[in-house]
Amino acid sequence: MDTRKLLCFNPMGTDDELLDVLRSRGWEVFSAIRLDEAKNLIDAHGFHVGIVLFGSREQADLSPVQSLLAMRYPMEWIALLPPQALQNREVCQLIAQGFYDYHTHPIDIERLQFTLGHAYGMALVMKRLRTQAASLGNDGIIGCSPSFTKVFADIEKAAGLDVPVLVTGESGSGKEMAARVIHRRSARSDKPFVVVSCGALSSNLMQSELFGFEKGAFPGAYRSKEGSIEAAAGGTLFLDEVGELPADLHQPLLRFMREKTIRRVGGDRDIPVDVRVIAATHLDLGKAVAEGTFNAELYEALSPFRVHVPALRERREDIELLAKYYLDLFVNEKYRHISGFTPEAVQAMERYDWPGNIRELINRVRRAMVMCEDRWIAPQDLGLASAEQAASKIPSHVMTLEEAKAEAEKEIIQLTLRATENNISRAARQLAVSRMTLYRLMDKHRIRGSSSASGHA
Ligand SMILES: Nc1ncnc2c1ncn2[C@@H]1O[C@H](COP(=O)(O)OP(=O)(O)OP(=O)(O)O)[C@@H](O)[C@H]1O
Incomplete structure (x- = not known):
């Protein structure tokens, strides 16, 4: 069996007797008296478990121990202390918050050995969890629950298929993040990932946003401009909140998805564009189709592969x-x-x-x-x-009146956006302000609504 390494931090001085006993029990023990020594040893040996020896003095300086814990090393700590140290509230707090367990003098070595073994095992489990999270997280995407493992498997699968994907899930659950990871892990990763918020603009503006326009197409079109679909050429077009896409754009989008060509507003030629579409929605699009508010064929075209991101409470x-x-x-x-x-x-x-x-x-x-x-x-x-x-x-x-007002304004906007599932028009109506005012206030308070922006990634 491998020797298990153990760090013994004793800012009060060493306890050679204890270290020898632990060595005789199979631990490779390293000891540190100063904080910088402890840090260097941890960096060099990557311990899973450590012991902190507390002194008996009433007014012990806890700051070295506090600083050590604040480094949040991925290891478990066990405190050894004289019983009277537990009279000190600060010590108790420190133990409750930063330690795996504690033992009071006289130390029962059998019990300590048992606790150390447990703590060591727990540290290994935590490390495994972290590695797992990190492997999911090398794209910044974190999760270790069984339902998230399924999401991750679906993302991997979707990344390997060059077909449209429909990502479903509640607002803020991570749909856009899932779409970005699919893109990043796909063969298109070196090409653009372009985001369009489908509910952010009126139908005309959204048509220009998606398909672009030619010079003179409408008053103010002084020059031609490519749309988001062309901007995503070779890469991925992310259609956020696709359920809010104006109904008269359902057919043009479906045509693009089928024929892989677009026609700019005011243009007379079809431009071939190779783009993968990933769409996201917090709505039940199947229901919207049944109710006649979403085009059934477009729904089919968008969802040959689906990824559902569960809500955090699930x-x-x-x-x-x-x-x-x-x-x-x-x-x-x-x-x-x-x-x-x-x-x-x-x-x-x-x-x-x-x-x-x-x-x-x-x-x-x-x-x-x-x-x-x-x-x-x-x-x-x-x-x-x-x-x-x-x-x-x-x-x-104590807040100033101005600060309190700003806080209340921010809170009510956030609550209303949440209640309307980030539907800007409904939220603006409920708050009795114009959409423009709501956008301005969201900007002022740095509130992000799902349908509040469109832009290129
Ligand atoms: N699995 C995850 N691990 C770490 N961070 C995440 C994860 N999923 C989402 N996030 C973060 O949560 C925030 C919200 O995620 P995201 O914008 O992808 O949600 P969304 O479902 O697309 O929201 P909306 O429907 O409102 O557009 C982002 O800052 C994102 O980076």
């Missing part, structure tokens, strides 16, 4: 992984003090239904980083505290 196993992934991604010098999520925060996230899916999770993690004044992000930082918890929280920062 794959709760992914929530913690995604939250940690995005926290790690966003953490920079300014937020270096944040070590992670409290167990209550993880629980609150796992219980929450995430109507806005991963986009909402990302926003909540960002918000939490700004709100968090502690080392550990709590439910209220994520805006997920129960009403009772929230009421008991004393505001640490």
Whole structure:
């Protein structure tokens, strides 16, 4: 059996006797007294498990241990401490949040050996999970739940087939991301991936956006312009929210998909274009066909292969992984003090239904980083505290009236967009503002709606 490596961090000084006992039990033990020594050893040996020895002094300096945990090394920690150290609230908090387990003096070596073995095994499982997530994530796409594994398999399959794909799923669940990964892994990956938001423009503008126009086609057409389909030549055209495509464009789009040619607005020649179409929708297009609002043949043409991205609440196993992934991604010098999520925060996230899916999770993690004044992000930082918890929280920062108004404006826009599933027209109607005003406000508050933009990737 391989020797298992163990790091023993003891800022108070070494405990040679303990290290010798552990060595006699088959552990290859390395010891560090200073933080930089510990870091160097971890970098060199990639331990799965470590021991931290706490001293008995009442006012022990916990900062080296806090700094070590804040590095979030992929390993499990076990604390060894004198019983009186547990009287110190800060020590208890540190143990609850950063350690796999703890033992008090006198150390029962059998029990410690058992815990170390467990922690080591757990670290290996976590590492496997991370590697799995990373292998799915080398395109930034994360997930380890069984339903997400199916999505990933479908993405791989779709990448190998050069046929149109229909990606379905709720708003913010990752449809565009799935489409991008399909493109990136397909034979077309060195050609453009062009995004068109089908509900963002009126019918005429959308026709020009998709098919382009010739000079003089309409007042203001001072020069010819290629449309998104031509811009995607050789690559992939991503039709976001295809269910919102104006009905009079169903036939022209179907014609393009069948004949692989387009005709610019005002043009008189057919231009051949080789483009793969990937479309996405949060609507039930089958139902729309049955209700006569979506062209049945276009639906057929768009969906020879389908990928369904489940809502986040249907794959709760992914929530913690995604939250940690995005926290790690966003953490920079300014937020270096944040070590992670409290167990209550993880629980609150796992219980929450995430109507806005991963986009909402990302926003909540960002918000939490700004709100968090502690080392550990709590439910209220994520805006997920129960009403009772929230009421008991004393505001640490008093808002100006202007800030409060802006916050309320942003919140009501987000809520309305969520309630209308990002339908800009409906949201604008409900908010009693024009679409243009709503776009302006979304821009001001950096709110992204699914049908709010079109553009080239
Ligand atoms: N599996 C994933 N792993 C990591 N990040 C993800 C994953 N899926 C989605 N995201 C992120 O979540 C956000 C929303 O994803 P995306 O825009 O693809 O959703 P969508 O379903 O297309 O949304 P909409 O319907 O509103 O257009 C993006 O920032 C994206 O990078």
